Amino acid sequence: xxxxxxxxxxxxxxxxxxxxxxxxxxxxxxxxxxxxxxxxxxxxxxxxxxxxxxxxxxxxxxxxxxxxxxxxxxxxxxxxxxxxxxxxxxxxxxxxxxxxxxxxxxxxxxxxxxx
Amino acid sequence: xxxxxxxxxxxxxxxxxxxxxxxxxxxxxxxxxxxxxxxxxxxxxxxxxxxxxxxxxxxxxxxxxxxxxxxxxxxxxxxxxxxxxxxxxxxxxxxxxxxxxxxxxxxxxxxxxxxxxxxxxxxxxxxxxxxxxxxxxxxxxxxxxxxxxxxxxxxxxxxxxxxxxxxxxxxxxxxxxxxxxxxxxxxxxxxxxxxxxxxxxxxxxxxxxxxxxxxxxxxxxxxxxxxxxxxxxxxxxxxxxxxxxxxxxxxxxxxxxxxxxxxxxxxxxxxxxxxxxxxxxxxxxxxxxxxxxxxxxxxxxxxxxxxxxxxxxxxxxxxxxxxxxxxxxxxxxxxxxxxxxxxxxxxxxxxxxxxxxxxxxxxxxxxxxxxxxxxxxxxxxxxxxxxxxxxxxxxxxxx
Numbered sequence: 001x002x003x004x005x006x007x008x009x010x011x012x013x014x015x016x017x018x019x020x021x022x023x024x025x026x027x028x029x030x031x032x033x034x035x036x037x038x039x040x041x042x043x044x045x046x047x048x049x050x051x052x053x054x055x056x057x058x059x060x061x062x063x064x065x066x067x068x069x070x071x072x073x074x075x076x077x078x079x080x081x082x083x084x085x086x087x088x089x090x091x092x093x094x095x096x097x098x099x100x101x102x103x104x105x106x107x108x109x110x111x112x113x114x115x
Numbered sequence: 116x117x118x119x120x121x122x123x124x125x126x127x128x129x130x131x132x133x134x135x136x137x138x139x140x141x142x143x144x145x146x147x148x149x150x151x152x153x154x155x156x157x158x159x160x161x162x163x164x165x166x167x168x169x170x171x172x173x174x175x176x177x178x179x180x181x182x183x184x185x186x187x188x189x190x191x192x193x194x195x196x197x198x199x200x201x202x203x204x205x206x207x208x209x210x211x212x213x214x215x216x217x218x219x220x221x222x223x224x225x226x227x228x229x230x231x232x233x234x235x236x237x238x239x240x241x242x243x244x245x246x247x248x249x250x251x252x253x254x255x256x257x258x259x260x261x262x263x264x265x266x267x268x269x270x271x272x273x274x275x276x277x278x279x280x281x282x283x284x285x286x287x288x289x290x291x292x293x294x295x296x297x298x299x300x301x302x303x304x305x306x307x308x309x310x311x312x313x314x315x316x317x318x319x320x321x322x323x324x325x326x327x328x329x330x331x332x333x334x335x336x337x338x339x340x341x342x343x344x345x346x347x348x349x350x351x352x353x354x355x356x357x358x359x360x361x362x363x364x365x366x367x368x369x370x371x372x373x374x375x376x377x378x379x380x381x382x383x384x385x386x387x388x389x390x391x392x393x394x395x396x397x398x399x400x401x402x403x404x405x406x407x408x409x410x411x412x413x414x415x416x417x418x419x420x421x422x423x424x425x426x427x428x429x430x431x432x433x434x435x436x437x438x439x440x441x442x443x444x445x446x447x448x449x450x451x452x453x454x455x456x457x458x459x460x461x462x463x464x465x466x467x468x469x470x471x472x473x474x475x476x477x478x479x480x481x482x483x484x485x486x487x488x489x490x491x492x493x494x495x496x497x498x499x500x501x502x503x504x505x506x507x508x509x510x511x512x513x514x
Contacts, residue, residue: 021398023391052280053401054297056163058408058471059206060401061277062213062301064294066221071398097349 012110015040015084017075017091018101020047025073028091028100032077035087039113040077046070075100078107137179137187137417138198141410144172161508164281166405168504169412169471173497176416187417195414199482200364201357202411204378206475208360209404210304211382212397222302226295229449230302233466234273236445237437238310241272244433252426264492267480270311271473271496272434274303275442275466282465282507292453296465304472305379311476312376323370330366331377334359335384342392352392352399373479408471415478415493423491431498438503442466464507469500 015037019025032040050070057064084104091099156162165171179186187195245268249261277300279293312324338359342352360374363381367374382400385393446466447454454463477493 022394049402053404055278055280056166056405057277057297057300058169058404059209059304059475060213060301060404061297061299061304062218062222064277064297064301065223065226066218 011080012078012107013081013084014105014107015075015077015079015087016103016105018045019073019075020071020100021097022071024094024098024100025071027094027098028075031087031090032075034090035079035083037077037079037083037087039079040075043074043076045072045074047072078110078113137176137195137414140175140179141198141413144175144409144413160281163278164504164508168276168278168468168500169408169415169474170501170504172409172412173416173419173474176413177419178416179413180417180419182420195417196368196482197361197364198410199414199418199478200368200374201360202407202414203475203479203482204360204364204367204374205400205403205407206411206472207308207375207378208382208385208400209407210301210308210472211379212386212400213301214305214383215386222298223295225450225453226298226302229295229446230274230299230306232449233299233303233442233445234306234310236441237272237274238269238314240437240441241434242266242269244437245269245430248426248429248433251429252424263480263484264488266314267311267476267489267492268430268434268495270307270314271469271476271499272437273307273310274470274472275300276468276470276504277301278468279462279465282462292450292462295450295453296462299466300470303470307470307472307476308375308379311479312373323367323372324376326370327363327367327372327374327377328380331363331380332384334362335381335388338381338385338396339388339390339393342396343390349395349399352396356396356399368482371483373476373483375475375479411478412471412474415474415497418478418481418490419493419497420490421494423487423494427491427495428498430492430495431502434495434499435502435506438467438469438499439506464510467503467507469496469503471500474500 017028019028032038047070050072054064081104088102088104091102156166177183181188242265245265246258246261249256249264253261275296277297279297338355341355359381360378363377364374367377386397443463443466446463473496474493477489477496481489481493
């Protein structure tokens, strides 16, 4: 019979940040380190607008020959809520054009991370 | 004040208001092109083709202009000229910004071969077709008189549209060819601008061209100096860019030249200069493409008129036949097995569609020298664009 005891709920949260430009990514890295979040995964990303533009160039299409780096990046990190809170407080003070999009999600189980 | 003068002044006010209304509508269409509903339209192939080709904006302009409800009279079209000139300069900049040395180095030999073959064959054949039709329409006219229209139609025949969203359904084998088609569209636009402005030159024209190119080079380095010393926002960047483009457009207009080559050179220099502001400028210009195209095509629609006899329609028919017969054949010749491997993909008809830069070239010629020939050429270019855009969709439906 399988063990019916539920796994202990993790106190950690999943942080998702989307920095839309190179300029808005720099303060994100600084803030992550200042908040003590030293483990994070960074993914190069493209917004849907960039994808549609690449499929519908009007006057310029030569860029299709090279993989396009839009400067947009997604940061994923599992961290303690108080560190995420400190990070978000800092990011909220940034000018609007340099402020990333951020969401946090509760994490029910964690595998492969040291506590 | 005499009665005549009074009537002229009073008559001018409503037309100035009408010009402002058309300009305002153009800006509204530009903003609308960046909204979510416009993006949602891109899920329909027909809407993608119409938006990507600029035809919706052009139809709006046609409706507002002398050929439609007549909000703007023929005599007042000149009031929109500054807006059109800046729009043309922005388009030239967009095409020039592709000319980054690293990007050009990445262009495969196959694509260079395809683009050069297409440029040479398209130019020669389209110039011949146009020349024959014009000689039939005006037997007494000399080649020197006919050449501006011949070279304009010929340059507009170079290349093809890079929009591929309306031709969805590409299989995985066609992905490599798709990027070549888009890359070729970009190269074709650049070649079309160069051919239109170099091959059609007269001695006076070459002096004008050199003057605008000198202004553009100076403007590029000034722009870098201004942006390099300013930790500015996108607003400041836009303002500096608009000022630079207005300078190039004004310099071109003062010597009756097209602003396209000067702005093209500006883009070429800017994209090869180092610095974060230059990259931000590139991004800003690239993101503005749908809005600028919407404004420009709306203004092109306002300028469009019919009633020049049969010759524009005959030229359109001949060039359309050339596109249908020769463009896929040249693609097959240049790409060989890669092109055959696209199978029944709709991509095989992609190169039939006229490049949107053709409309920009026709409007630039009309702005530089207004006349019946230039108006007829604009009509022919628009007719080719619409017909060549519709054909692949019909072919796809039948398939």
